[in-house]
Amino acid sequence: MSSRTTLSRFLIEQTRAHQTPAELRFLIEVVGRACKVINYHIGKGELGGALGNQGTENVQGEMQKKLDVISNEILLEANEWGGHLAGMASEEMEKPYQIPGCFPKGSYLLVFDPLDGSSNIDINVSVGTIFSVLSCPERADICGILEDEDFLQPGVKQVAAGYAIYGPQTMLVLTLGNGVKGFTLDSEMGSFVLTHDNMTIPEASAEFGINMSNMRHWEEPVQRYVNEMLAGKEGPLGKDYNMRWTASMVADIHRILVRGGVFMYPWDRRMDKDKGKLRLMYEANPMAMIVEQAGGAATNGRIRIMDVRPEKLHERVPVFMGSKQEVERITKYHKEKA
Ligand SMILES: O=P(O)(O)OC[C@H]1O[C@](O)(COP(=O)(O)O)[C@@H](O)[C@@H]1O
Ligand SMILES: [Mg+2]
Numbered sequence: 647m648s649s650r651t652t653l654s655r656f657l658i659e660q661t662r663a664h665q666t667p668a669e670l671r672f673l674i675e676v677v678g679r680a681c682k683v684i685n686y687h688i689g690k691g692e693l694g695g696a697l698g699n700q701g702t703e704n705v706q707g708e709m710q711k712k713l714d715v716i717s718n719e720i721l722l723e724a725n726e727w728g729g730h731l732a733g734m735a736s737e738e739m740e741k742p743y744q745i746p747g748c749f750p751k752g753s754y755l756l757v758f759d760p761l762d763g764s765s766n767i768d769i770n771v772s773v774g775t776i777f778s779v780l781s782c783p784e785r786a787d788i789c790g791i792l793e794d795e796d797f798l799q800p801g802v803k804q805v806a807a808g809y810a811i812y813g814p815q816t817m818l819v820l821t822l823g824n825g826v827k828g829f830t831l832d833s834e835m836g837s838f839v840l841t842h843d844n845m846t847i848p849e850a851s852a853e854f855g856i857n858m859s860n861m862r863h864w865e866e867p868v869q870r871y872v873n874e875m876l877a878g879k880e881g882p883l884g885k886d887y888n889m890r891w892t893a894s895m896v897a898d899i900h901r902i903l904v905r906g907g908v909f910m911y912p913w914d915r916r917m918d919k920d921k922g923k924l925r926l927m928y929e930a931n932p933m934a935m936i937v938e939q940a941g942g943a944a945t946n947g948r949i950r951i952m953d954v955r956p957e958k959l960h961e962r963v964p965v966f967m968g969s970k971q972e973v974e975r976i977t978k979y980h981k982e983k984a
């Protein structure tokens with residue numbers, strides 16, 4: 647009997663250890679399978695005609711990549727008939743996706759960013775898929791249409807969160823609320839195998855990730871924080887910091903789960919008040935749950951991201967997440983300025 651723990655076996659063990667409902671287990675399995683299919687299309691690249699623009703815009707006014715649309719369809723198709731979902735919402739769709747038919751639906755809502763890091767697709771840099779699982783509010787009418795409001799639950803309500811990273815290795819990183827696990831895709835077996843048993847983020851770090859080209863637009867607390875790091879050991883922090891930015895949130899957060907650091911996408915003067923670039927429901931919330939479950943912290947500069955009350959399905963939020971000490975420092979600088 648192989649001692650390697652596949653995703654399926656891990657989920658069964660979770661059911662025994664933590665009473666994880668069979669429906670949730672099935673949901674994670676289906677999402678895992680969909681990510682394997684997405685991985686196949688990404689791996690084919692131009693051979694499969696999957697690179698380049700789709701020629702359409704999504705609800706955020708962003709030019710969609712072909713793989714944004716392909717990945718979205720793969721996740722919808724895989725999850726539509728399983729009976730485990732009441733509905734879905736995606737970065738690439740303005741409104742929630744209704745599970746067709748009049749019959750009792752599943753207990754869960756799946757919210758996802760089908761392809762994260764889209765600007766990196768055509769240059770062969772790691773991209774990912776991010777997902778968040780919520781419970782579906784009680785519904786009288788089984789034929790009832792799902793409204794945006796059904797999804798607008800704060801991050802603390804998530805029952806699971808995860809991401810797939812399509813890089814030199816393809817991995818699935820997952821939390822069900824008791825720690826963070828990483829599974830590597832064994833392409834021969836076609837299974838995700840547990841390789842990172844208890845991913846944790848060191849409290850202290852000397853590495854940060856931010857798009858530096860936006861510096862002139864940032865608020866004072868962010869300018870101060872980044873300048874102090876750039877000042878290195880001669881500066882007030884007394885240590886040298888390294889900088890990394892891949893422009894794929896999944897890849898930047900994965901780096902932090904493996905070796906620590908802080909990831910930032912702050913508000914800047916070009917944006918709507920108190921908003922950011924990254925989306926609360928399918929980027930910030932799932933990543934915040936994973937980061938906190940790994941011992942890190944995640945705020946919008948002022949409060950815990952998972953305490954933010956969502957108002958809109960595609961709303962944006964400033965993001966500071968990673969090693970606790972660094973996130974606490976940048977949050978303190980914002981509070982001092984408030
Ligand atoms: O291009 P910028 O400003 O560096 O922004 C990069 C950020 O935008 C994103 O690509 C947005 O995500 P999508 O690709 O899913 O739209 C993040 O993954 C990444 O952190
Ligand atoms: Mg994204």
Ligand SMILES: [Mg+2]
Binds near residue numbers: 760763
């Ligand atoms: Mg995306």
